[in-house]
Amino acid sequence: DADVTQTPRNRITKTGKRIMLECSQTKGHDRMYWYRQDPGLGLRLIYYSFDVKDINKGEISDGYSVSRQAQAKFSLSLESAIPNQTALYFCATSGTGGVYNEQFFGPGTRLTVL
Amino acid sequence: GEDVEQSLFLSVREGDSSVINCTYTDSSSTYLYWYKQEPGAGLQLLTYIFSNMDMKQDQRLTVLLNKKDKHLSLRIADTQTGDSAIYFCAESISNTDKLIFGTGTRLQVFP
Numbered sequence: 524d525a526d527v528t529q530t531p532r533n534r535i536t537k538t539g540k541r542i543m544l545e546c547s548q549t550k551g552h553d554r555m556y557w558y559r560q561d562p563g564l565g566l567r568l569i570y571y572s573f574d575v576k577d578i579n580k581g582e583i584s585d586g587y588s589v590s591r592q593a594q595a596k597f598s599l600s601l602e603s604a605i606p607n608q609t610a611l612y613f614c615a616t617s618g619t620g621g622v623y624n625e626q627f628f629g630p631g632t633r634l635t636v637l
Numbered sequence: 638g639e640d641v642e643q644s645l646f647l648s649v650r651e652g653d654s655s656v657i658n659c660t661y662t663d664s665s666s667t668y669l670y671w672y673k674q675e676p677g678a679g680l681q682l683l684t685y686i687f688s689n690m691d692m693k694q695d696q697r698l699t700v701l702l703n704k705k706d707k708h709l710s711l712r713i714a715d716t717q718t719g720d721s722a723i724y725f726c727a728e729s730i731s732n733t734d735k736l737i738f739g740t741g742t743r744l745q746v747f748p
Binding site for chain 1: 641643645667668670677678679680681682685725729734735736738739740741
């Protein structure tokens with residue numbers, strides 16, 4: 524079984540709709556992250572959380588919100604989706620031990636906003 | 638602010654060496670990483686180098702770090718079709734647990 528899972532894997536929605544992307548992990552990590560990937564722009568950090576009570580904005584948080592429901596779950600919401608939020612979204616986790624700050628990625632959610 | 642840059646594309650013949658380059662701006666980065674993204678998948682850590690090292694070799698992979706020029710490179714020897722992917726460099730910002738990723742280099746290997 525995958526250590527970091529994301530649902531849904533693909534989603535097509537319309538402008539103005541509310542969308543939630545979910546992430547679950549079985550790695551026991553405290554730290555979780557949401558990124559979006561756009562061609563030619565690499566990965567950009569949207570939000571991150573270092574434990575259940577900690578939420579931090581990343582470089583492109585406008586238009587997004589997050590919820591850390593439990594250590595293992597971190598969801599990303601688009602309150603009112605717009606076309607320029609069409610992208611590939613990745614959840615990642617990291618923990619102590621092993622390679623310093625190595626992040627483990629989910630398979631991604633491809634979101635299209637029409 | 639932090640900025641990590643890479644060229645977007647690289648095309649090599651199978652069996653040749655590939656060299657993917659990266660420049661970064663934060664001279665206080667403690668670790669620098671190379672991640673690989675295969676089609677339809679998330680990123681996976683390929684290798685990393687600590688900032689006080691100049692070179693690290695791991696089987697077919699060689700990482701070179703030039704701190705003076707803030708330049709990182711990844712050399713893949715005997716490149717295979719299975720190496721076709723997007724490669725991201727990333728820097729670990731000191732005193733945080735965040736990574737700053739580059740734009741990614743798409744490596745295409747042709748027979």
